[in-house]
Amino acid sequence: MIALLIRDLRLALRAGGGFGLGLAFFLLVAVLVPLGVGPESATLAKIAPGILWVGALLACLLSLDRIFALDYEDGSLDLLATAPIPLEGVVAVKAAAHWIVTGLPLTLISPLLALLLNLPPAGYGWLLASLALGTPALSVIGTFGAALTVGLKRGGLLLSLLVLPLYVPTLVFGAEAVRRGAEGMSVATPLLLLAGITAGVAALLPFASAAAVRINLR
Amino acid sequence: MIALLIRDLRLALRAGGGFGLGLAFFLLVAVLVPLGVGPESATLAKIAPGILWVGALLACLLSLDRIFALDYEDGSLDLLATAPIPLEGVVAVKAAAHWIVTGLPLTLISPLLALLLNLPPAGYGWLLASLALGTPALSVIGTFGAALTVGLKRGGLLLSLLVLPLYVPTLVFGAEAVRRGAEGMSVATPLLLLAGITAGVAALLPFASAAAVRINLR
């Protein structure tokens, strides 16, 4: 299982992995939005929390299809499914690897992008906190979506459609926390809800995901 | 050459093609941004031109790596390179197919999404016009980026990084045209510049792209 985590991380780091893909996309959003919306800093400050969270979410969404697709195509998933480790474990490890490759770097770089988007300084800490709490949920939910679509040729599109509604609560609470933080209001409620989502999802979804993979391989 | 176009379109329409992927993504952005930014319609109206253009751009960006990657992996690109049609033509057809699959539907659906984002009604026509003029440039530039990264294992990430700065002028003029249109100002200059970029890019870049593909296949 650790071997799997290490392999996935190594694959991500080697050329071909897509480590940094999420990160690059996040950066992309933060650079493109001002270019599109225009340079007024008041407007930017106002939309910064939402845009940053939407960016983080899209960055996660984009890399989801690689979670299983590559292993499926080259036959590794077949071999993993017949290997002596529980598929639930495989799925959980895959979600963890996805978070380490996408969610974590994204969280760490977010203050820099907040600068580009003129987020009020009071919001920086809350942005970090909400992303750290929320991105694991994005990875776990995303892994579930990826599991539902393993091996489907229309994977990418379907995956986005399936996962999008599941992402909505995380997005709303996450962005709300940052917005309140930036305006100096209390952020306890949205942050708590966010933590609740993450905990619940991490405890339960891997079972559903493993079942989905099993069905898809059949 | 027509056969290639038809094949690419057919592949896109069949499951597995990724037709609609761009569209879905565009929709996603238009739905997620209000969720993240909050429901105030004045703010939304203000950022709508920019967000719509950024969404269109991202939707294009996402499907770029399929332009050559699938053909490269299954060996078709080798066969096409030795086939009796000029590689410049192949590249141009691929760009055209990408636009028909991504840029065109995106343009057509944009008024609907503009509604979701509260774009002032005066801007609708200009949104359509600017997307119709600008998205071909996105496809052609994107094909160039895809050609540079054919066969590279780190394709996806690198591709975004390479293409992003190339997209900047198109994005700025496109969004500016819509913004001016929405505010009732004259849009002639940005639209003209947009058309200029598209024309120039469509005339010249296929040669660079074909050269890049040839270098990469070597």
Place this chain on the structure above:
Amino acid sequence: MDLTVTDLACARGGVTVLSRVSFRLGAGRALILRGPNGIGKTTLLRTVAGLQPPVAGMVSMSPEAVAYAAHADGLKATLTVAENLSFWAAIYGTTDTAAAMARMNLAALADRQAQNLSAGQKRRLGLARLLVTGRPLWVLDEPTVSLDAASVALFGAAVRDHLAAGGAALMATHIDLGLDEAEVLDLSPFRAEAPVAQAEDDPFAGVTA
């Protein structure tokens, strides 16, 4: 530790391709499946490996005892030969990758990325994976594709050692594997007929306009 397949029927793409396949494969024995293209060899092997459920009949061995090698090798292009192999060793809880590499004549290529191997070298790596699974039943789909004569001999020796150690091997192939002691099962007689009998299992049987 015997594999008994009883009255097995298996399907691909919703079409039953083979039916009433029965055979027994004891420890220390090898069985080669033969039959024309498209008869269903791959489908049968996937069923035995537990990757798809049988339409009817049963397979005595649990998938936990099976090491499966398909048309695709399951190699990661950007990992080196040694990394690819030790990953699978770790998954199967074994450690002796050096021996497996030596057996398949991969030692000189240990630090080469899998994408820079020739077709035959890739295949050899795919076969070396079997040696680190430590599982008793090998289920192999055209294992010697792209291998030269020397590598086929290496493969034959590996299979023989596996059998000698009490393992078993079930293989599909069109070409000579250099395993004269193996039994051969021709699948042609088991091609599924237009299945009247299947109507029994069909949950929608009897529905009419």
Place this chain on the structure above:
Amino acid sequence: MDLTVTDLACARGGVTVLSRVSFRLGAGRALILRGPNGIGKTTLLRTVAGLQPPVAGMVSMSPEAVAYAAHADGLKATLTVAENLSFWAAIYGTTDTAAAMARMNLAALADRQAQNLSAGQKRRLGLARLLVTGRPLWVLDEPTVSLDAASVALFGAAVRDHLAAGGAALMATHIDLGLDEAEVLDLSPFRAEAPVAQAEDDPFAGVTA
């Protein structure tokens, strides 16, 4: 219309694998390349097909006369057999896909998507593509992998017809193609040595620490 290869050296991954390869292949003749795994057969074929430049030496025929079939088949999984074939026919400006399908015994599968073919059926489709190119020189990399005996015979007949029509074929393989009239070239003697001569071409020769 002869293929003359003179003193050819070719490289993969920056390493020259074969050098001083020379042979002549006249119209109506077939040449089979043999050699152990990793000797450079695929590399040589790609060079002849014009997909990579030679390190040294020359190939007399322009790539425009070559129909190349690689390890990978270039099939689109979601297109049907007929669609796959008629696409390539359109690219090469020919039309007779029905004949090609009949020759490779694919007529019954015409409306099946390529992803639902068995390994051997896929290969047959890959070979049928050659028939619609209308090109004189076939360059084939292990063409009969996964084919059963009947399909190998089909392939042999197709090659013979091609030769009879004045074409030529250059093939790499490890197994018997059923083409007794073909000449055989063993590549082992051409394995590239540590080339002292290469220092002349090396633009970085003479650079020291």
Place this chain on the structure above:
Amino acid sequence: MLPDLGKYALPVLTAYGASLGLILAIVLLTLWRGTRVRRLLRDVEQRQGRTDV
């Protein structure tokens, strides 16, 4: 020793610190890689016995 930078001491010092840091980084990186490659080349040359030019 330091000139009186007034109320802008922090920005000026940050700017100088960051810039000199970046310059130092690229210089060190260049030198480090240079020596490493040089050593590598020497090793390879020795291994091959300088049979050729």
Place this chain on the structure above:
Amino acid sequence: MSIWEYANPKKFMETSAIALPWAAAATAACLVAGLVWGFFFTPDDYKQGSTVKIIYLHVPAALMAINAWLMMLAASLIWLVRRHHVSALAAKAAGPVGLTFTLIALVTGAVWGQPMWGTWWAWDPRLTSFLILALFYLGYIALWQAVENPDTAADLTSVLCIVGSVFAVLSRYAVNFWNQGLHQGATLSLDKEENISDVFYFPLLLCIGGFVLMFLTLVLLRTRTEIRVRRVQALLARERMA
């Protein structure tokens, strides 16, 4: 004897070995003199206070960031037309140096912006186009890293550099569309009226010279390293063949 002889790697190594120590010494002299002069011995500006001292880093870095790209463009063209390996490798060597200068300009600018404009970052045209320049550098470097075959990499990056240059100019015009921005215009113009006073001018010139020399030295050093890398690769390939 033509200038192209220096495009022979061996010749280049010999010549650059002689030039390097001088270039390094000159760099150190100019840079230390300019920066010490600027930092310790210039008065504060009446408007900007001591922040004006940032100019000695900001302006040379900004200038050299652009010039480094121009040099890469020239080297790429030479590679594509005449296929001199040293030229391609010099372009490769210049990439990270140019990126460093871009980053210095961005960082010093940001730090300067806080007291002057009250914000670290604004989407001013000049600032924005510098951010885009940084992205160009990143993409260029990443493409070099990603491609395994060095000649292929040289070809691809050259094509990118040329196409990128056109788009860099286009972007500059595009962002100018927004507004005139907060950033001041060119101060180093020949127009006497607009020029800054001599107290700031001479140390600034010295610093610019220092940055030019630093660029030269670093590129020479890095090109030498890249040439050696190619030699190592050639030797290793030969070893593997044996």
